[in-house]
Amino acid sequence: MRPPLELGLLRSVVDTSFEPALLVRFAGSGAADGGVDGAARDAAHGGRGKDGGTDGGAQDAADAAAGGGLVVVAANIAAADLLALPAPAPEPDERRLPGRDLAELMPWARGSGLLDALEEVLQTGTPLRIHAHGYEDESEPGGRVRPRSLSVGALLVEPGLLLVTLRPHRGTAGTDPAWEEKLHRLAGTGPWEWDVRAGTVYWYAQALAVLGSSLSPGPLPADEPPYLVHQDDAAEHDAFRAALTRAGRPGHVEIRVLQPSGRVRHIRIGGEPVRDESGAVVRVYGSVQDVTDRRRTQTALEIARVQLAARRTRADSERQLAGLLQQVIMPTGPAQDGLDGIELATRYRPASSAAGVGGDWYGLARLADGKVLLHVGDVAGHGFAAATAMARLYHALHGLAVTGGGSATLLHWLNKLTCELPEFTIASACCAIYDPARRRLSLANAGHPSPVLVRDGRAATMPKPRGGMLGVDERTAFEEREHAIEPGDVLLLYTDGLIERRRRTPEENTALLLENAAQTPEDLEAYADRILASVRSDTDDDACLLAVRFD
Numbered sequence: 370m371r372p373p374l375e376l377g378l379l380r381s382v383v384d385t386s387f388e389p390a391l392l393v394r395f396a397g398s399g400a401a402d403g404g405v406d407g408a409a410r411d412a413a414h415g416g417r418g419k420d421g422g423t424d425g426g427a428q429d430a431a432d433a434a435a436g437g438g439l440v441v442v443a444a445n446i447a448a449a450d451l452l453a454l455p456a457p458a459p460e461p462d463e464r465r466l467p468g469r470d471l472a473e474l475m476p477w478a479r480g481s482g483l484l485d486a487l488e489e490v491l492q493t494g495t496p497l498r499i500h501a502h503g504y505e506d507e508s509e510p511g512g513r514v515r516p517r518s519l520s521v522g523a524l525l526v527e528p529g530l531l532l533v534t535l536r537p538h539r540g541t542a543g544t545d546p547a548w549e550e551k552l553h554r555l556a557g558t559g560p561w562e563w564d565v566r567a568g569t570v571y572w573y574a575q576a577l578a579v580l581g582s583s584l585s586p587g588p589l590p591a592d593e594p595p596y597l598v599h600q601d602d603a604a605e606h607d608a609f610r611a612a613l614t615r616a617g618r619p620g621h622v623e624i625r626v627l628q629p630s631g632r633v634r635h636i637r638i639g640g641e642p643v644r645d646e647s648g649a650v651v652r653v654y655g656s657v658q659d660v661t662d663r664r665r666t667q668t669a670l671e672i673a674r675v676q677l678a679a680r681r682t683r684a685d686s687e688r689q690l691a692g693l694l695q696q697v698i699m700p701t702g703p704a705q706d707g708l709d710g711i712e713l714a715t716r717y718r719p720a721s722s723a724a725g726v727g728g729d730w731y732g733l734a735r736l737a738d739g740k741v742l743l744h745v746g747d748v749a750g751h752g753f754a755a756a757t758a759m760a761r762l763y764h765a766l767h768g769l770a771v772t773g774g775g776s777a778t779l780l781h782w783l784n785k786l787t788c789e790l791p792e793f794t795i796a797s798a799c800c801a802i803y804d805p806a807r808r809r810l811s812l813a814n815a816g817h818p819s820p821v822l823v824r825d826g827r828a829a830t831m832p833k834p835r836g837g838m839l840g841v842d843e844r845t846a847f848e849e850r851e852h853a854i855e856p857g858d859v860l861l862l863y864t865d866g867l868i869e870r871r872r873r874t875p876e877e878n879t880a881l882l883l884e885n886a887a888q889t890p891e892d893l894e895a896y897a898d899r900i901l902a903s904v905r906s907d908t909d910d911d912a913c914l915l916a917v918r919f920d
Contacts, residue, residue, distance in 0.1 A: 379526065380443040389448035389535040392526075393471055395491060396438045439471040439487060442530070451537060477504040483521065490523045490531060497523035501538065515562070516643070516652065563591060563640070563653035565614055570594070579659045580636065581628050599625035599633065609638065617642045617650045623660065635664040708735055710805035712918040714897035718866070719911050727911035728755030728796070729864045730763050734770060739805065742770045745862040745913055746798035746817065746839075758794045762787065762839070766800070776800040776813035777849035780836060784815065784847070787840035796839040799862055803854070808919075810852045810860070815839050818868070818879075821886055822852070823859040828886040830879060858919045859889050861900075866912035868904055893918050 376392075383390045444466040452466065452474050466474065471484070478484045481504035490497050499521040506515045520536040559576025563569075569588040572595055577584055582595040589595060598606050602624040609622035621639035628634060640655035715731060728748025735741055744766055748759045762783060769782050780800050787794055797817035803810050812820070812831065816838035819830040836847035861882075868878040885903045890896050897916045906912060 376442070379530075379532070383443050383445050383532070386445055386534070387447065389445065389451040389537075391444045391448050391466065391471075391533045391535075392442040393439045393487070393531045393533050394442050395529045396440050396470075439484070439531070441466045441469050441471060441474065443467055448535065451535060477506060480504070486521075487523055487531060487533070490525055491529065494525045496525070497521065514564075558656045558658045561655050561657065563613075563655065564588075565591075565650050565652060568592075576657050579657045580626060581634055596636070597627045599627055601625070606638075609640075613640045613642050613653050613655075614650050617644060617648075633661075634659055635661045708733070708741055709739075710920050711741060711803065712893050712920070714893040714916040716897050716901050716914040716916075717911070718901060718913075727751050727866070728759040729866060729911045729913045730759050731862065731864075731913040731915045732763055732767065733915070734767055736770060736773075736802075738773065741803045741805070742767070743801040743803065743860070743862060743915065743917060744798060745864060745915055746796055747864045747866075747913075748794060748796040754792060758790065758792065758796070761790065762796060762798070766798075775849050776802050776811045777834070777836075777847040780813045780815050780839070780847045781845075784839045784845055785843045788843040790840070794840045797865075798839055801860070801862070803917075803919075808854045810854050811849050812852060813847050813849045815845075815847065818863065818865050821861040821863075821882065823861070823886055823889055824855060824857075826887055826889075828861075828883040830883070854919050856920060859886075859893075859896075860917040860919070861886055862913075862915040862917070864911070864913045866906050866908065866910035867901075867914055869906045869908050869910065871907055889918070 379392055383392055449466055471487075472479060475483070478487075481502065483502060483504070486497055486499070489495070501518045502521050503516065503518045506517045518538045520538070522534040524532045526532050559579040560573045561576050562571045564571070567588075568591050570591050571588045572582075572584070572586060574586045577586060577595060580596045584595050605622055606624050609620060612618045612620055619639075619641040621637060623635060623637045626634045626636045637658045637660050638655065639658075640653045642650040643652040643654065645651045713733065717729070717731070719727075728750060729746070730748075731745045733741065733743050746759070746762060748755045748762065765786050766779060766783055769779050772778075774782070780798060783798065783800075787796060796815075798815045799812070799817040799820060800815075801810055801812045801820070812834060813836060814834050815836050819833045821828050822831050831852065832850060834848035834850045837845040863882075868882050870878055882900070882904050885900055890899075893916055897914055900916075901912075901914060
């Protein structure tokens with residue numbers, strides 16, 4: 370005769386299992402804490418045993434069918450969490466379930482046939498293994514019926530004693546409601562269930578919160594959802610519902626839901642149908658998600674994209690217009706005729722495309738008294754604003770020159786005009802007036818690089834007259850200095866973009882220009898090209914060069 374198993378050992382086996390496990394005995398079978406004795410069981414049934422001609426397992430099954438019950442002897446924590454009875458808190462080591470009737474713990478087990486299967490194990494001793502046992506759970510709040518399934522295993526360890534294991538399938542009983550609620554809240558979602566046959570949809574609290582509804586959780590008629598669809602989205606919403614129930618296709622739709630306050634929420638609704646054996650849709654599981662913030666962000670990004678495209682288009686137009694302004698003010702090609710006593714060569718090197726159009730300019734004009742106005746300047750900044758300011762200053766200086774004022778006087782008036790421009794503008798400029806009759810050059814400077822005078826193979830910067838930059842202070846005073854000019858002298862007027870290099874001092878930058886400007890060839894145009902090619906800046910700024918040779 371096989372020795373009885375220790376009940377304590379069996380309890381240890383149950384406790385160490387990670388899956389829900391229970392020890393269940395027939396209520397009429399004998400069991401004590403010290404073990405499960407077959408003889409004691411037989412005595413409990415009037416001494417019937419193998420020798421008595423009656424099989425104990427068959428008698429247990431017969432008694433169970435006659436009205437006896439299966440009672441839990443031991444259970445682990447996983448089983449207690451799965452069955453989740455609202456019983457008074459027991460002692461921790463009792464695992465909450467011992468002593469309870471299995472039919473009470475699982476009221477669905479009789480209707481689903483599980484109790485019959487367990488009783489068959491009691492009778493035949495054949496182990497039970499069901500991969501997917503389906504049943505209808507009626508314990509949900511609001512009287513809802515939810516189809517669930519789980520895997521079941523049962524083993525007869527002693528006559529009248531079963532080891533039962535349960536494994537709930539995903540989405541079935543045993544899910545912690547509080548944890549589910551946290552997950553939905555973090556994801557901004559809420560579940561709903563549509564009982565197609567009953568024509569009702571059960572709306573959970575999380576779903577109602579997402580929709581902004583003040584209704585309590587519970588079932589509602591399928592055609593009376595707890596939200597008001599925007600009229601422009603109604604057709605798409607109806608088509609989505611029809612696809613779920615008629616075509617049985619899972620899917621989702623995004624609609625606008627009107628709130629009592631008049632605001633609009635963007636809601637994404639998804640659903641997955643469940644069919645019965647005949648293929649008819651009997652239930653739909655779904656969720657709602659508030660995507661309002663996401664849509665607002667996407668809308669803001671789209672607006673920003675359109676605005677950026679418009680700004681780029683405007684920037685391209687402004688760049689083209691600025692380029693045209695520079696071409697009009699500083700035309701390329703041979704210098705204008707009719708300037709007695711001087712030979713001219715002019716060059717303009719544009720800024721890089723990344724830096725944009727700059728505000729550099731050069732100019733020359735024959736005045737009414739026979740004198741020649743020579744000037745060069747640089748408006749701070751790049752782009753259309755700098756080009757526009759450059760055009761204003763260029764034309765203003767030419768207009769002021771008709772007054773017959775000296776170079777310092779012209780810069781004084783030009784400074785006052787710069788200070789009064791509607792946009793804040795800062796510029797540097799150098800203004801020279803040459804009198805061929807007297808061979809004298811009057812020079813004034815407004816914070817600009819000093820001109821270079823080349824004489825007898827030697828190049829040197831001219832002394833800089835006193836004067837600040839244009840646009841800083843309208844009270845700035847400008848000094849004028851006069852220089853004698855000899856035949857063959859070459860004057861170089863330029864902007865800082867010609868010589869400026871990073872990590873070099875102004876003196877070093879100027880020295881490179883002086884070195885390349887000292888030797889003047891017979892062809893002044895070639896001379897200007899050589900300087901422009903040899904004296905390179907690395908600041909991506911535009912540059913102007915005005916070379917003047919005096920007869």
